[in-house]
Amino acid sequence: MNGGLLVEDLTVTVGGRRIVDHVGLEIAQGKAMVVLGESGSGKSVTARAILGLLGRRFSVSGHVTFNGGPLTLGRDVGLVPQDHTAALDPLRRIGAQIGEVLRHHGIVGSRSQAKGRALGLLGLAGVRDAERVARAYPHELSGGLRQRALIAVAVACGPRLLVADEPTSALDVTVQAKVLDLLRGLGTTLLMITHDIGVARLVGDTVAVMSEGRIVEYGEARDVLGLPGHPYTRRLLDAEPRPGVPRGALAGGLA
Amino acid sequence: MGRFLMGRVLLAVPTLLGVSLVVFVTVKLIPGDPVTALLGPSASAASRAELTARLGLDAPLPEQYVRWLGHALTGDLGVSIARQVPVVDVLGAALGNTVILALAAFVPVVVGGALLGAAGAAFPGRWPGRLCDGLATLAISAPQYAVALLLVAFVAVGTGALPPGGMYDAADPGGPGDLALHLVLPATAAALVPMGLTARMFRTAMAGLLDGEMVEHLRARGLPERVVLRHAAHNAAPALLTIGGLQLAYLVEGVVFVETIFSWPGLGQLLFTALSQRDLPVIQGGVLVVAVAFVGINLLVDAAHGLIDPRVRR
Numbered sequence: 296m297n298g299g300l301l302v303e304d305l306t307v308t309v310g311g312r313r314i315v316d317h318v319g320l321e322i323a324q325g326k327a328m329v330v331l332g333e334s335g336s337g338k339s340v341t342a343r344a345i346l347g348l349l350g351r352r353f354s355v356s357g358h359v360t361f362n363g364g365p366l367t368l369g370r371d372v373g374l375v376p377q378d379h380t381a382a383l384d385p386l387r388r389i390g391a392q393i394g395e396v397l398r399h400h401g402i403v404g405s406r407s408q409a410k411g412r413a414l415g416l417l418g419l420a421g422v423r424d425a426e427r428v429a430r431a432y433p434h435e436l437s438g439g440l441r442q443r444a445l446i447a448v449a450v451a452c453g454p455r456l457l458v459a460d461e462p463t464s465a466l467d468v469t470v471q472a473k474v475l476d477l478l479r480g481l482g483t484t485l486l487m488i489t490h491d492i493g494v495a496r497l498v499g500d501t502v503a504v505m506s507e508g509r510i511v512e513y514g515e516a517r518d519v520l521g522l523p524g525h526p527y528t529r530r531l532l533d534a535e536p537r538p539g540v541p542r543g544a545l546a547g548g549l550a
Numbered sequence: 551m552g553r554f555l556m557g558r559v560l561l562a563v564p565t566l567l568g569v570s571l572v573v574f575v576t577v578k579l580i581p582g583d584p585v586t587a588l589l590g591p592s593a594s595a596a597s598r599a600e601l602t603a604r605l606g607l608d609a610p611l612p613e614q615y616v617r618w619l620g621h622a623l624t625g626d627l628g629v630s631i632a633r634q635v636p637v638v639d640v641l642g643a644a645l646g647n648t649v650i651l652a653l654a655a656f657v658p659v660v661v662g663g664a665l666l667g668a669a670g671a672a673f674p675g676r677w678p679g680r681l682c683d684g685l686a687t688l689a690i691s692a693p694q695y696a697v698a699l700l701l702v703a704f705v706a707v708g709t710g711a712l713p714p715g716g717m718y719d720a721a722d723p724g725g726p727g728d729l730a731l732h733l734v735l736p737a738t739a740a741a742l743v744p745m746g747l748t749a750r751m752f753r754t755a756m757a758g759l760l761d762g763e764m765v766e767h768l769r770a771r772g773l774p775e776r777v778v779l780r781h782a783a784h785n786a787a788p789a790l791l792t793i794g795g796l797q798l799a800y801l802v803e804g805v806v807f808v809e810t811i812f813s814w815p816g817l818g819q820l821l822f823t824a825l826s827q828r829d830l831p832v833i834q835g836g837v838l839v840v841a842v843a844f845v846g847i848n849l850l851v852d853a854a855h856g857l858i859d860p861r862v863r864r
Contacts, residue, residue, distance in 0.1 A: 348766055369772020376770075381763035384781050386859060396771045432860045448771060 298324035298362055299484055300345075300456055305357035307337075307344050307508075315341050316508040317357075320486075322501070324362070324455070327485035329499035329516070331492065333531070337508040338488045342460050345486070346374060361456055370400050373449025375478065377461035379441035383433040389444045390429030393417070396451045413447070420447040421477050439470035443477070450481060457481065460488045472497075492535045496520055504528045551856065554863040558852050562845055569841040570622065574615050577834045580825075584631055587828040605631075622838065628831035632824070637835040640820065645839055647717060648809070648816035650729070652801035654737040655744070659801075660794050662741075663748025668783065670749065671756035682749070689746030698739040698811040706735060715813040736812040740805045744797035748790070755789035756782060788855050788862075795851035799844050 300322045307315035315337045322328045332338045343349050345359050346368060359366060366372050376382040384392060393416055394409030403409045410429070417425035420443040433441055442462065449457060459478055463471040475497055478485060487498055495502055499516040504527065512525040523529045585601050586593075602608050606617060621628065627637035666682040673679030706714035713732050718724060759765060759782045768778045806818035813819075817836060824832035856863035 343766075346770060348769055350761075367772060368770055374767065374770035376763065376767055378763055382767035384764055384768070384785065385861060386784055387781075395773065395777070399771075399773055399777065434861050445767075452772075 301360050303358040307355050309353045314508050322484050326500040327498050328501045329487045329495040330503045331495045332505035336505040338505045342458050342488050370452045371454050372456040373454045375449050375459040375462045385433050400452045416447040456484045458486045551863050554856050562849055573837045582828045584828050584830050627835035630832050632827040632829040637831045641835050644817045644820040654733045655741040655801050656798050658741045659745045659797050662745045666749035667752030670753040686746045686749035689742045692742050695807040698808050701735045736808050740808045748793050751793045752790050755786040759785050787858050791854050795847050799847045802843050803840050
């Protein structure tokens with residue numbers, strides 16, 4: 296395969312413990328893959344290892360290529376983080392943070408160009424009053440607007456790959472669906488990390504289920520979520536809240 | 551920003567009033583009687599009563615406080631009992647000398663502390679980081695009086711390169727150059743402990759940031775490492791400001807040991823002498839000046855904090 300993201304034999308150890316174990320992933324260009332797993336399954340570490348963001352205490356081996364070449368952070372790939380409060384610099388205006396990325400990657404030459412471009416990107420991220428948001432400091436915005444601002448930062452340089460780590464788990468339910476629609480509609484290849492089966496159904500073309508650092512099941516979303524083969528996936532699906540189960544009772548499996 | 555600053559200044563007023571009350575009461579609680587100290591134990595009852603009335607010590611305490619505060623507000627802190635000169639003159643000279651010493655020590659405290667702390671946070675577990683952590687710990691563990699004495703013994707007396715005390719050469723007082731020469735050793739002795747503390751606290755602030763999600767996300771944006779560090783330093787600046795303000799206040803408060811060992815005619819030395827002489831007006835005025843300096847420094851720190859951090863100035 297020469298299009299899309301290819302991850303081969305990715306292994307991460309920290310303090311003698313292997314937390315990601317020979318993981319391989321493949322996402323065709325323009326498709327969305329969801330990595331599904333409970334907390335501690337190694338899914339977030341996998342995403343960080345793919346981006347090369349893990350600190351020195353982690354040792355990482357394996358290969359990551361995008362369209363056959365290496366990934367350049369910010370340019371080829373953008374990260375949409377989970378915690379929109381922590382990821383933005385609280386002391387810089389939103390517009391300045393978008394502009395900074397544009398200038399450092401040589402997309403624009405001047406500050407005034409960067410400003411215009413930033414407004415366009417905020418619009419692309421579904422922000423209606425981009426002027427006001429660009430002038431605002433992060434603490435002056437709602438969680439949904441902060442996440443949209445981070446999406447504008449992530450897509451600033453026109454990356455062909457987006458990595459989204461639980462992008463909606465810190466948002467109101469009403470905003471979650473809109474942000475997922477937005478991410479899907481940007482037309483990039485998408486790698487999304489989540490523990491939420493509903494999100495996986497909504498977004499994923501393919502789904503990889505992770506447990507204890509390994510990928511235990513991998514395939515088309517319809518197949519994995521419709522007819523789970525691995526017992527872990529089945530337990531995960533059974534633990535999903537659903538209508539019709541009496542209050543106080545468990546649907547089964549994972550208590 | 552204007553309203554934020556205004557609010558801070560207004561808040562300082564009740565603080566200062568409280569401070570003045572505490573200063574007044576505390577000084578009244580110091581054992582010893584200024585009248586006896588002045589006239590000696592064998593004075594007649596008549597002359598004692600006369601002096602007590604003249605010093606205003608026969609009035610009820612609240613009245614004494616109000617009178618003292620009213621005078622203080624107009625810049626009149628009374629007359630030194632021991633020296634018979636206005637307290638303001640004595641204090642002014644001493645405060646000026648202490649501020650010179652404090653500022654000379656403050657520069658290495660902030661610059662050295664920030665550099666040591668930042669290096670410790672940026673290279674944890676590697677030799678540059680360990681070296682800087684070690685230097686900071688060493689600086690904190692060096693008692694001022696010991697460092698001061700060692701500097702006098704080995705640098706001043708041993709090599710003769712730097713003067714062992716005073717502000718100016720006694721035989722041939724010079725200008726700023728002479729003053730600078732006399733500042734080196736006392737400023738070094740005064741700076742070490744606060745510099746080490748600044749380094750340790752700034753290191754903690756920087757390390758938390760470098761390990762945090764903001765820095766991770768800045769790296770994910772593909773920004774060069776020096777830009778990432780600039781963001782981190784900007785975010786750690788309020789911490790440095792708060793620590794620096796505390797250390798400056800500590801230095802202005804009068805580094806008594808340093809001033810005494812280097813015969814520096816500053817506030818610490820003055821207050822020490824005034825205490826042993828029961829010179830109440832000087833003690834009251836001195837403590838008041840120190841307290842006001844504390845409030846003033848805090849006000850400056852708050853203002854600068856508001857300039858840096860938009861979340862504070864709302």
